[in-house]
Amino acid sequence: MAFLPVGNGHPRAIPPTKGQLKFLLGAIDYFTKWIEACPRTKITTENVQRFTWRNIVCSILWAYHCTPQSTTQEMPYRITYGADAMIPVEVRETSHRCQAFNGEQNAQELAADLDLVDELREEAQIHEEACKLRASRRYNPCSFRVGNLVWRLLGEARKDTSDGKLAPTWGGPFRVVEDLENGAYRLEELSGKSIPRTWNATHLKFYFS
Structure with a gap:
């Protein structure tokens, strides 16, 4: 959560308004993007503490670690x-998990979970590596070689308008004849007819027959 406005570490006054209000105290919740603001005649420590992230940091960290x-x-x-962890609201509102809690059974299940934690971590690591690979493929264009067959992204001008919204997005296949590096x-x-212009790798993808 952010506190606004500040200038060189100090609150900055605005032109006085009705009621001699000179300061606008605002806060933005970075998670929900909720904005809250209230006018003040002066900025006090109590005013600032009401908006600072220090009052909610524990809840934020707990929510992060349990999401x-x-x-x-x-x-x-x-x-x-x-x-799994029980979030604070389940304790305050007396949820089913809290009502049905059995200490002895919970201890047995915790022991069983500890035996499986290594497998759980390995599975999480596999998901993480797969996520990185997807991101890499998304933001790092493919590298093609001479002779590769590729699809070419069709712009709006090259689409067949008779197909309407069902017109294909990619056209081809085409053959790579030169890598400009x-x-x-x-x-x-494929007939050997040259395409007059060059094409960026972001507009091409491999063609698999």
């Missing part, structure tokens, strides 16, 4: 301790 991450598909807490390639049709 499955997109890279590993697992909760950091579970990867560390081998078991700067991410650009020269292509030709």
Whole structure:
């Protein structure tokens, strides 16, 4: 959560408004993007503390550690301790898990989870590596060689308008005839007819027959 506005570490006054309000105290929740603001005649420590992240940092950290991450598909807490955690709201609102809690059974399940934690971590690592590979393929264009067959991305001008929205996005196949070594390639049709312009690797993808 961010505190606004500040200038050189100090609150910055705005032109006085009705009621002699000179300061605008605002906060942005980085998770929900919720913005809250309130006018003040003066900025006090009590005002600032109401908006600072220090009041909610524990809840934020707990929520982060108990939320499955997109890279590993697992909760950091579970990867560390081998078991799920009960979030604070489940304790305050007396959830089913809290009511049905059995200490002896829970101890047995914790022991079983510890035996499986290494397997859990390996699976999370596999998910993480797969996520990195997908990102790499998405942002790092493919490298093609002379002779490779490729699809070529069709712009709006090259699409067959008679097909409407069902018009294909990719056209081809084409053959790579020259690698210009700067991410650009020269292509030709399979009949040998040369394509007059060069094409960037981001607009090409492998053709598999």
